Amino acid sequence: MITSTCKNLTFATIEAGAGLKRALELGQAGIIREVTDSGIKGRGGAGFPSGVKWNLCAAAKDPQKYIVCNADEGEPGTFKDRIILTTYAGLVFEGMTIAAAAVNAPKGILYLRGEYTYLREQLEAELQALRDDGKLGENACGKKGFTFDIEIRMGSGAYVCGEETALIESLEGHRGEPRNRPPYPVNTGFDGHPTAVNNVETLAWISCILNKGSDWFRQHGTEKSTGLKLFSVSGDCDMPGVYELPLGITVDQLLAEVGGSNAKAVQIGGASGRCVPGSQFDRKIAYEDIPTGGSVIVFGPGRDMLDVAQNFLEFMVEESCGQCTPCRYGNPTLLEGVEMLRNGRCSAGYLKELVSLGESVQISSKCGLGQSSANAFLSIIEHFKEEIMGRTVDAV
Amino acid sequence: MSDKPISQDTSRAPTSQKRATPIQAGAKDAIGGSVSVTIDGEKTKVPLGTTILEACREMGVHIPTLCHHSDLCIAGVCRVCVVEVEGMRTLQAACAFPITAPITVRTHTAQVRRSRRHIIDLMLKYHYGECYACGRNNNCELQALAKEYGVDFFRFGHPDKPMHDVDRSSHSVVRDMNKCVLCRRCVRTCIDLQEVGVLEAIERGEETTISTYLDKPLGDVVCINCGQCINRCPTGALRANDPTDEVWAAIEDPTKHVVIQTAPSPRAGIGECFGLEPGTPMTYEMNTALRRCGFDKIFDTNFTADLTIIEEGTELLIRLYKALVEKDTEVALPQYTSCSPGWVKYLEHFNPEMIPNLSTAKSPQQMFGAVIKTYYAKMHNIDPKDIVTVALMPCSAKKFECNRPEMCDSGFKDVDYGLTTRELGKMISEAGIDLPAMPKSDFDDPFGTATGSGVIFGATGGVMEAALRTVIELVVGCKVEDLFEHADILPVRGFEGVRYVELPITEVGPVPEIVSHLVPNWDWLKGATLKVAVAHGTANAKKVLDDIKAGGKFSECHFIEFMGCPGGCIGGGGQPIPTSPEIRAARAAAIYAEDADCEVRKSHENPAVLKIYNDFLMEGPCGHLSHKLLHTGYTARGKYIS
Numbered sequence A: 001m002i003t004s005t006c007k008n009l010t011f012a013t014i015e016a017g018a019g020l021k022r023a024l025e026l027g028q029a030g031i032i033r034e035v036t037d038s039g040i041k042g043r044g045g046a047g048f049p050s051g052v053k054w055n056l057c058a059a060a061k062d063p064q065k066y067i068v069c070n071a072d073e074g075e076p077g078t079f080k081d082r083i084i085l086t087t088y089a090g091l092v093f094e095g096m097t098i099a100a101a102a103v104n105a106p107k108g109i110l111y112l113r114g115e116y117t118y119l120r121e122q123l124e125a126e127l128q129a130l131r132d133d134g135k136l137g138e139n140a141c142g143k144k145g146f147t148f149d150i151e152i153r154m155g156s157g158a159y160v161c162g163e164e165t166a167l168i169e170s171l172e173g174h175r176g177e178p179r180n181r182p183p184y185p186v187n188t189g190f191d192g193h194p195t196a197v198n199n200v201e202t203l204a205w206i207s208c209i210l211n212k213g214s215d216w217f218r219q220h221g222t223e224k225s226t227g228l229k230l231f232s233v234s235g236d237c238d239m240p241g242v243y244e245l246p247l248g249i250t251v252d253q254l255l256a257e258v259g260g261s262n263a264k265a266v267q268i269g270g271a272s273g274r275c276v277p278g279s280q281f282d283r284k285i286a287y288e289d290i291p292t293g294g295s296v297i298v299f300g301p302g303r304d305m306l307d308v309a310q311n312f313l314e315f316m317v318e319e320s321c322g323q324c325t326p327c328r329y330g331n332p333t334l335l336e337g338v339e340m341l342r343n344g345r346c347s348a349g350y351l352k353e354l355v356s357l358g359e360s361v362q363i364s365s366k367c368g369l370g371q372s373s374a375n376a377f378l379s380i381i382e383h384f385k386e387e388i389m390g391r392t393v394d395a396v
Numbered sequence B: 001m002s003d004k005p006i007s008q009d010t011s012r013a014p015t016s017q018k019r020a021t022p023i024q025a026g027a028k029d030a031i032g033g034s035v036s037v038t039i040d041g042e043k044t045k046v047p048l049g050t051t052i053l054e055a056c057r058e059m060g061v062h063i064p065t066l067c068h069h070s071d072l073c074i075a076g077v078c079r080v081c082v083v084e085v086e087g088m089r090t091l092q093a094a095c096a097f098p099i100t101a102p103i104t105v106r107t108h109t110a111q112v113r114r115s116r117r118h119i120i121d122l123m124l125k126y127h128y129g130e131c132y133a134c135g136r137n138n139n140c141e142l143q144a145l146a147k148e149y150g151v152d153f154f155r156f157g158h159p160d161k162p163m164h165d166v167d168r169s170s171h172s173v174v175r176d177m178n179k180c181v182l183c184r185r186c187v188r189t190c191i192d193l194q195e196v197g198v199l200e201a202i203e204r205g206e207e208t209t210i211s212t213y214l215d216k217p218l219g220d221v222v223c224i225n226c227g228q229c230i231n232r233c234p235t236g237a238l239r240a241n242d243p244t245d246e247v248w249a250a251i252e253d254p255t256k257h258v259v260i261q262t263a264p265s266p267r268a269g270i271g272e273c274f275g276l277e278p279g280t281p282m283t284y285e286m287n288t289a290l291r292r293c294g295f296d297k298i299f300d301t302n303f304t305a306d307l308t309i310i311e312e313g314t315e316l317l318i319r320l321y322k323a324l325v326e327k328d329t330e331v332a333l334p335q336y337t338s339c340s341p342g343w344v345k346y347l348e349h350f351n352p353e354m355i356p357n358l359s360t361a362k363s364p365q366q367m368f369g370a371v372i373k374t375y376y377a378k379m380h381n382i383d384p385k386d387i388v389t390v391a392l393m394p395c396s397a398k399k400f401e402c403n404r405p406e407m408c409d410s411g412f413k414d415v416d417y418g419l420t421t422r423e424l425g426k427m428i429s430e431a432g433i434d435l436p437a438m439p440k441s442d443f444d445d446p447f448g449t450a451t452g453s454g455v456i457f458g459a460t461g462g463v464m465e466a467a468l469r470t471v472i473e474l475v476v477g478c479k480v481e482d483l484f485e486h487a488d489i490l491p492v493r494g495f496e497g498v499r500y501v502e503l504p505i506t507e508v509g510p511v512p513e514i515v516s517h518l519v520p521n522w523d524w525l526k527g528a529t530l531k532v533a534v535a536h537g538t539a540n541a542k543k544v545l546d547d548i549k550a551g552g553k554f555s556e557c558h559f560i561e562f563m564g565c566p567g568g569c570i571g572g573g574g575q576p577i578p579t580s581p582e583i584r585a586a587r588a589a590a591i592y593a594e595d596a597d598c599e600v601r602k603s604h605e606n607p608a609v610l611k612i613y614n615d616f617l618m619e620g621p622c623g624h625l626s627h628k629l630l631h632t633g634y635t636a637r638g639k640y641i642s
């Protein structure tokens, strides 16, 4: 098992530009084949196979296409994209250039989280260096007819703008609200043109894949969840930080790694993820079992799980764009339920109704935010019912 | 320049709300083809890109909707239309899902019913309002949904006090956000159909509300009062400013002489308030009902519609004469119609530099007010201060118009109250009158005799058709019937958002007496081509104005009819709710049928019109008294508000 801490990432061992060089030799179809063969799925959370996405985007008939790098990293408990952008931005820009060559897009946009404004100057300087070096611009990388440049655009602090269609709305200058899908961005994206949106980490790994080959990547992980992944670990553990681990690792193994073996529960996937109780620590962190965009929050024995549920729901209530009914009003209703539970005033019957409401919110909301907003609440109710129902009624 | 019908071309709408283009990567041969879909076990084929909702409707499967509206682009936000699509993890909004590959849909599984019910329960949790104290009782889509889903208690609670103040700042539109379900139809209406865009969602999550620029009251922003948002609001959150209490009070005041003028469109719509099919004309039944309500006189606005044609037509001829014969380069052409107050305010806000193009003729409503309080008052020896003029209009902007400070040329407020079709429907019900059962009766003299030209003012293209009927006869000297069968000028009819028509003037006749003081002969028009255009809904108006600014073909027009509302007045903001392209078409058909039945079909043949020029206005069209009573000026408002 390959394990390394933040200081010891594969990214540090990758020769700059090698992946891109090989990509340009492979050509459009070759790149897409290599990415598809690697089996890499999106590292932003949704886990869509990147090769399929690029293939769809490449097939769309439109001379104007866009590569968007999603650097809005807003999921509570993730900070791995920040680490990558701080130290390995070159790999991300390289990944974007590879994507551009694969789908034939002349323009790239890095959508940077508002809170990461301090990184902008450094990133702009790196981009300028790439332009000066002929890696970006007209006839980029010395390849005739290949034009690609990258622009940085700032987000302004809405979690939902990390959702790719809301991100595109925000880029277009509208309220950051998710669109109806279909159509998908690969067909109708920024300004109506085909757009491939990829996470920072996805793009960085793709640079590695083109450099080291898809076979190298497939050596790690499971059959359905290939490769290595960065995890942002926080909470009640001895060594919080960013870890590079293979997908398919069990919760137990991860906890051992980070010094959190006495955990009571682990929230995997941030506020939109699920709360895994101790009894299920043998489960795998992988797309086929417990999927994650990389956020791991450890809860020690002393944690009140109702606080946890409340915390995540408050985040969703705050961040819902307010467009669709189930998410806009469902989450505050669940949050009120948590308050009732806290005061011992929630009947078993009403709790059942709330669980059922949570399921309705999951399946009827318009975007991924609403569809996952009740996950934490529902999994905590499922696994910690005793702890939660046993509150005494307020004197008030 | 796009001539697409309304709602297809939504330039300012966020891409999220535009209709999905069914382009599938690699499936170019599939475009224009059909795709099979199985709905609740029944298989059918639909054109590629058809939404699940459309497919269901086609098959007679009912799907509840709330944010969907046939005039508007797709939002997919209320989620009551969710259905199960086999193989998809989450439910899909039927209104927003284009079918581009064969799918299997189930419309009423346990999951679907539970989710819809929860969505309705959640809306009610945030909805402050009591149906029995609401203008939309029995005509409310939220109420209907609650009934359909058997809501018999408030599962997640219900507000016991209002959360928002009611905004009564506008003369035309009242906003009660306590009843808003955030379907955003008003937002889409105001942006897509009207290109005004004063309404938008603000805040997010639970705090989201529909608001205006800087949360200002509606009376203080660039709202043009068209009321199109009211017509598309599913609930009682938007309504017109209702003066019925004042009107009743005037009727009941024995010292007041209460006169009502009725515009052509309400009679084609009011039947809908009494359960009749759209397009059932109620003209003469309504006269009886108005008498029984207690109005002292019932006049037909068509009289001043005819007067408008004479005044506006003369104004046009004067402008053309100045431009073509006197080579006056200052003359503003094309001349724009001015009878739609929503359109007028739109121009004042968004293109104030074009105010000189606006005809100075008042709208028929305001002409009538001024005529009643002068000519009619004198004729019947009634002190104008004791006259109360009420205008029955299909329009909410008319309420603002009658309150314009300059509209007092009679020495009094020319029109005291603007009443909408819906409000009159309420008054008639309140009086216990069953409108469809009323015996028929005629309008009162001296303005009784209507012409068909006045009637068709109600539909988009109608003013243009009326004007052309008169201009052709005055200038060409032949009968319109010689050029157009039954005098139906079909090229200007229809619902295409923008229409453009050229009419070559090959012959000219003698100058008729009514305008003989203005031009010596028509020779200068011989061989000219009259270019006219029609636009309805201010989004379409904007397209024409943009083209004019860019020096396109519309800049060469002589005369353009603009109507603020989609469909013209028959689709006005005061008409019965709901509205749809089909409903508006039915109302328009009723109006054209009434025109066809009229004995006199041309404004310049209206005997009452000829009489007022002889007996009262004296100096003919655009003469001194006409100018004082029948013409007006405008205010350059600009779109920036302090």
Ligand SMILES: Cc1cc2nc3c(=O)[nH]c(=O)nc-3n(C[C@H](O)[C@H](O)[C@H](O)COP(=O)(O)O)c2cc1C
Pocket (backbone or CB within 6 Å): A041, A042, A043, A044, A045, A046, A047, A048, A050, A070, A071, A072, A073, A074, A075, A159, A160, A161, A162, A163, A164, A165, A197, A198, A199, A200, A202, A203, A367, A368, A369
């Ligand atoms: C509410 C919400 C927030 C999201 N935030 C992010 C984010 O911050 N960064 C990210 O890469 N993807 C985020 N995503 C996922 C994106 O929508 C999208 O799937 C992803 O950027 C695609 O890139 P990938 O395939 O490389 O993962 C978010 C999704 C949702 C529903």
Ligand code: SF4
Pocket (backbone or CB within 6 Å): A160, A177, A178, A319, A320, A321, A322, A323, A324, A325, A327, A328, A365, A366, A367, A368, A369, A370, A371
């Ligand atoms: S699910 Fe929530 S965040 Fe997503 S569109 Fe609906 S209200 Fe907005």
Ligand code: SF4
Pocket (backbone or CB within 6 Å): B127, B128, B129, B130, B131, B132, B134, B135, B136, B137, B138, B140, B141, B142, B143, B179, B235, B236, B237
């Ligand atoms: S808006 Fe509809 S549901 Fe609400 S009070 Fe009025 S009629 Fe009832």
Ligand code: SF4
Pocket (backbone or CB within 6 Å): B173, B189, B190, B194, B196, B197, B198, B199, B222, B223, B224, B225, B226, B227, B228, B229, B230
């Ligand atoms: S009345 Fe017309 S302009 Fe005013 S808010 Fe409604 S749709 Fe917009």
Ligand code: SF4
Pocket (backbone or CB within 6 Å): B179, B180, B181, B182, B183, B184, B185, B186, B187, B210, B229, B232, B233, B234, B235, B237, B238
């Ligand atoms: S005011 Fe009416 S139309 Fe506008 S969002 Fe609210 S309910 Fe919908």
Ligand code: FES
Pocket (backbone or CB within 6 Å): B064, B065, B066, B067, B068, B075, B076, B077, B078, B079, B080, B081, B082, B093, B094, B095, B096
């Ligand atoms: S009607 Fe489909 S989401 Fe509202």
